[in-house]
Amino acid sequence: MHEEINIAGCCNQATTVERTSSSVDEARENRIDPTDGEQIKQLVKERYGHAATQGTGCGCGTDSNEPEFSFVGTEYEGQEGYVAEADLGLGCGVPTELADIKPGDTVLDLGSGAGIDAFIARNETGEEGEVIGVDFTPEMIQKATENATKLGFDNVRFLEGDIENLPIDDESVDVIISNCVLNLVPHKQKAFSQMYRVLKTGGHFTVSDIVVEGDLPDPLRESAALYAGCVSGASEREDYLQLLREAGFDEVSVVREHTINIADEILLEMATEQEVAVFRESGGLSSVTVTGFRRD
8 A cells, every 4th residue: 555645744734834044054953973873862762752741742853943743644543442642643654553463462562652552452462462562761651651550451561671672581472563663773673683582483563664765865864853753764665674684584565655745844944955856856755564574
């Protein structure tokens, strides 16, 4: 399935961005080193901690001079198990729709946030199963745990931890899900290897994520706002799929896809018109839902 998402502002609402020289300069100066894993992790932790305490994320941007946007192109409306209080507008798909979760499964949600996908997974695995959410933002863990307590779930738990070093036993999970999180991980090969380690033989993953179709110019790759907004850390599509295969997964495939068009008014906060044009010509961005299996 292939659809198109047009992003014109926070939470998919059209907005007018006032581009003063000072705001543009500030956005362009707010750079990161995409090779500095610790800097990236600190940035993500700060931004998503803010999203947890403010009650909505809209992708990125805690500073009024930084653009805000969201990649939630697929609505959760009608999903059984949906909990509005856990929906911070931070996803780029609904991986549980395609995850084939069965009653009694142990499900691991990577970057579980406030628990939105974990609670939908709980509806599918039932009282006999277990859902474990892992997030390295303390504020998100607190919010998700509070939500689980309000819902009365005793088989849903949330652990603070790093996806590159999961606090999960070997071969203990039936299904892994994740929603617009793995692009934020600086060392994706480590994360994919951890996913393989914790899956049982015969288990599978279904993750929604952002990938690049072509080249992302350096000014966009180095933008702190775009990194927190799931753009700058995105891998090239085929590289992403190959890294999963190299981690050991079989039958890796894209099962759902959306083209993402970010409005120029957002990109011009971080890059020049010429740099934005290069980005457009290279192919742009896609939201993909990918699945794969551990067969050995």
